[in-house]
Amino acid sequence: xxxPTYLCRAIAVIVVFSAAASLSLAQExxxxxxxxxxxxxxxxxxxxxxxxxxxxxxxxxxxxxxxxVETGFKLPTxxxxxxxxxxxxxxxxxxxxxxxxxxxxALELGARIAYQTSSAxxxxxxxxxVRVGNSAVKTTIDHSLSTNVSSLxxxxxxxxxxxxxIYLSGGLRLGTITGGMYDQVEKFTDASIPYDFETNRxxxxxxxxxxxxxxxxxxxxxxxxxELGPSLSVMPEISYAPMFTSIVSDASWTASPLRIGASIxxxxxxxxTVSTPIAP
Numbered sequence: 585x586x587x588p589t590y591l592c593r594a595i596a597v598i599v600v601f602s603a604a605a606s607l608s609l610a611q612e613x614x615x616x617x618x619x620x621x622x623x624x625x626x627x628x629x630x631x632x633x634x635x636x637x638x639x640x641x642x643x644x645x646x647x648x649x650x651x652x653v654e655t656g657f658k659l660p661t662x663x664x665x666x667x668x669x670x671x672x673x674x675x676x677x678x679x680x681x682x683x684x685x686x687x688x689x690a691l692e693l694g695a696r697i698a699y700q701t702s703s704a705x706x707x708x709x710x711x712x713x714v715r716v717g718n719s720a721v722k723t724t725i726d727h728s729l730s731t732n733v734s735s736l737x738x739x740x741x742x743x744x745x746x747x748x749x750i751y752l753s754g755g756l757r758l759g760t761i762t763g764g765m766y767d768q769v770e771k772f773t774d775a776s777i778p779y780d781f782e783t784n785r786x787x788x789x790x791x792x793x794x795x796x797x798x799x800x801x802x803x804x805x806x807x808x809x810x811e812l813g814p815s816l817s818v819m820p821e822i823s824y825a826p827m828f829t830s831i832v833s834d835a836s837w838t839a840s841p842l843r844i845g846a847s848i849x850x851x852x853x854x855x856x857t858v859s860t861p862i863a864p
Contacts (some may be wrong), residue, residue, distance in 0.1 A: 632855070633853045633854070633855055634686075634854060635851045635852070636853060636854045638682075638684040638851050639684075639849065639850055639852070640681070640682055640848045641681060641682070641847065642679070642848075643677075643678070643679050644821075644843040644845030645677055646678065646841035646842065646844075647675055647842060647844065648675065649674040649675055649704065650673055650839070650840045650841075651672050651673065651704045651706070651838070651839050652837070654836035654837075655668065657669045657706075657835055657836070658835070659768075659792060659832065659835070660794050661794070662766075664785060665725070665727075666708050666727035666770070667710055668708065669707070669729060670706070672704050674702055674704030675702070676700060676702030676703060678701075678737075678841075679698065680697050681696070681697055681698075682695070682696045682847050682849070683696075684743070689745070690744060691745070692742070692745075692751070693742060694739075694743050695740050696737075696739040698737050699735075699736055700841070701733070701735075702732075702733055702735075703730070704731050704839070705729070705730045705731075706731070707726070707728050707729075709724050709726060709727070709773070710724060710725040710727060711723075711724050712724065712725055723772055723774045725772060726772075726773050727769075727770050728767075728769045729768050730766060730768075731764065731765070731766045732764065732766075733792070733839065734761070734762045734764070735761045735762055735799060736759050737758065737799070738757075739755055739803055741754060741756075741803065742754060749808050749810070751808070751809070751819075752806060753803070753806070753807050753821070754804045755802070756800070756801070756802055757800065757802060757803055757827070758800060759798075759799040760796075760799060761796055761797070763791075764791065764792035765790065765792065766790055766791075770785045770786060771786075792832065794832045795831065796832060797833075798829060799827065800828050801827035801829070802825065803823055803824070803825045804823060807820070808820055814853065815851050815853065817848075817849050818847065819846060819849060820845070821846065822842075822843070824843070825840060826838075
């Protein structure tokens, strides 16, 4: 047998073994169980960052403080020949700290503690007749009472969302008078009249007597929310705070401020799950 014959036989054997191996692998592959498809992952719930509470500082300017007094008002125990002062207006400022807690999407609970100062000047003109030499001269006496009162207030409020970013705010004012000083001046309108008043009727930097230990009032106003970032916002406001109690215990004298100012608030946020059309 020659060499080509042996080579042909060898090639034939290799082909047979290759075909047998391929058939065996194919049968083994068909006999194996196909892998099950993986179940789709459940969608993750949608999360949103919401404000949990806000804390900050507030500054208010009181351009008008309405001072209402009873007829014939005078400071108790203070010497004066004034027949009585009438109501007047003054001004003041207030500074403090504030906390706001959301109760729902449209309602927030607020609490503010503020130190307030207000000043006012009461005046009255009294007709009189004095003797100058041998003549009776008709003239007037100018009465002036300048006051400066400081107080501390706690203001719990509810803030209702009227429309986007605009809140109606209302609540109570509870506080106390922390101090008060007055200056009193009585003089003739005509400076040429050669008379003066007793020293105790012209007083400077004196403490207001019988300051009230308790103050009660209300507050109502409008506020708007301006977001400066995810954790910082500012709330300008205009409000009116009518008072129901007197500044002094032995006379009727209330001071009700109209206030313009703003709060700077630091927002504390938290993540909450929200419903979606796909995964309610």
